[in-house]
Amino acid sequence: MKKVAIIMGSDSDWPSVKAACAQLEAFGIPYEAHIMSAHRTPAQAAEFAKHARKTGFGVIICAAGMAAHLAGAMAANSTLPVIGIPMQSGSLNGLDALLSTVQMPSGIPVATVGINAAKNAAILAAQILAVSDDTLATWLDTLRNDMAAQIEEKDAQLQTEV
Numbered sequence: 001m002k003k004v005a006i007i008m009g010s011d012s013d014w015p016s017v018k019a020a021c022a023q024l025e026a027f028g029i030p031y032e033a034h035i036m037s038a039h040r041t042p043a044q045a046a047e048f049a050k051h052a053r054k055t056g057f058g059v060i061i062c063a064a065g066m067a068a069h070l071a072g073a074m075a076a077n078s079t080l081p082v083i084g085i086p087m088q089s090g091s092l093n094g095l096d097a098l099l100s101t102v103q104m105p106s107g108i109p110v111a112t113v114g115i116n117a118a119k120n121a122a123i124l125a126a127q128i129l130a131v132s133d134d135t136l137a138t139w140l141d142t143l144r145n146d147m148a149a150q151i152e153e154k155d156a157q158l159q160t161e162v
Helices: 011-027 042-051 070-076 095-102 118-130 134-161
Strands: 003-008 031-035 057-065 082-087
Touching: 003 011, 003 042, 003 118, 011 031, 011 057, 011 082, 011 118, 042 070, 057 070, 057 095, 057 118, 070 082, 070 095, 082 095, 082 118, 118 134
Parallel strands: 003 031, 003 057, 057 082
Antiparallel strands: none
């Protein structure tokens, strides 16, 4: 199975990004987590992206706040799927990061999840990898069925109270 790279622009992203790591672990997907910056370590970030496919990665997840150029910098240097997690920070509470992550130029796409939505980034990474992994696809089907069952249970409980 291909690995998932989780790249954070800062160690301050780690508390939120832990949810992506936990979700990948639940799926049995190997991952590596690193701190790199599109602005403070641009050469290191570019080198990582350029060699990610050769080193066994199948998806790159990038978490960054404010200007949030990390996902775009990774996408500019790799043809692997890149998922951006805009992080809540600064005076705009993540809206700046969301807009920076989602507004990529034609030809350099970045899939973008919601602000601080690390768990969704991990699930999207799993869905991408599941295109060529039937076991993982079955696991995702089970997850969806479990979520539906939970909602049905909650509705049944609500009906007893109404």
